[in-house]
Amino acid sequence: DSGVTQTPxxxxxxxxxxxxxxxxPRSGDLSVYWYQQSLDQGLQFLIQYYNGEERAKGNILxxxxxxxxxxxxxxxxxxxxxxxxxxxxxxxxxxxxxGFLNTEAFFGQGTRLTVV
Amino acid sequence: xxxxxxxxxxxxxxxxxxxxxxxxxxxSMFDYFLWYKKYPxxxxxxxxxxxxxxxxxxxGRFTVFLNKSAKHLSLHIVPSQPGDSxxxxxAASGGGTSYGKLTFGQGTILxxxx
Numbered sequence: 641d642s643g644v645t646q647t648p649x650x651x652x653x654x655x656x657x658x659x660x661x662x663x664x665p666r667s668g669d670l671s672v673y674w675y676q677q678s679l680d681q682g683l684q685f686l687i688q689y690y691n692g693e694e695r696a697k698g699n700i701l702x703x704x705x706x707x708x709x710x711x712x713x714x715x716x717x718x719x720x721x722x723x724x725x726x727x728x729x730x731x732x733x734x735x736x737x738x739g740f741l742n743t744e745a746f747f748g749q750g751t752r753l754t755v756v
Numbered sequence: 757x758x759x760x761x762x763x764x765x766x767x768x769x770x771x772x773x774x775x776x777x778x779x780x781x782x783x784s785m786f787d788y789f790l791w792y793k794k795y796p797x798x799x800x801x802x803x804x805x806x807x808x809x810x811x812x813x814x815x816g817r818f819t820v821f822l823n824k825s826a827k828h829l830s831l832h833i834v835p836s837q838p839g840d841s842x843x844x845x846x847a848a849s850g851g852g853t854s855y856g857k858l859t860f861g862q863g864t865i866l867x868x869x870x
Contacts, residue, residue, distance in 0.1 A: 642799060642801070644799070675858075681862060682760070682762075682845060682860035682861050682862045682863055683800070683845065683847075683858070683860040684860070685857045685858060685859065688857065696857050698857055730799055730800070732799070744802050745802065746799075746802075747799030747801070748799050749797065749798055749799050
């Protein structure tokens with residue numbers, strides 16, 4: 641158990657809908673990262689938050705947004721869903737803003753999103 | 757544009773032998789490299805990392821080698837055990853403020869046979 645909790649574990653929804661994925665980081669970790677793993681793809685970085693502020697951004701679609709709340713949990717909002725958005729979405733957390741340099745980051749189990 | 761590539765989708769090894777997983781990268785700004793292991797229905801788990809100022813880092817049965825001139829790194833597992841069977845991801849990170857972003861390869865499925 642990495643200490644990072646993601647809910648829900650599985651989500652099935654229709655095209656055009658909007659969903660929210662939730663991530664609770666390890667206790668004390670200030671940084672939260674979101675990654676997407678599509679079929680046959682490695683993990684693709686989406687976005688990083690540190691202590692409530694956006695710190696780094698990857699190739700995140702405009703239909704996607706995220707935020708980190710004062711209690712440090714984070715939500716990833718996916719809207720106007722398309723079939724191609726079906727993927728595993730991982731959240732990771734680390735103690736520092738320095739990301740994965742000299743500090744280990746821990747991944748949650750992921751949320752499997754299926755868009756039908 | 758795949759900046760980190762793991763060209764072998766799968767690798768099969770006998771228990772007790774060496775497993776060698778390879779990874780190539782194209783972005784010369786990458787200066788920190790990591791290997792993650794992933795079991796089904798679990799998130800990736802950190803294994804070992806290496807900074808570009810080194811060419812080798814060891815942790816128990818796991819050793820990572822970095823060849824900067826060839827933009828190539830490899831993970832050696834000696835001896836391999838059936839419990840090592842998993843998907844292995846190579847990942848890289850750039851300098852400055854970019855350490856929050858990891859660029860992953862597609863992964864290699866390692867199967868260790870008893």
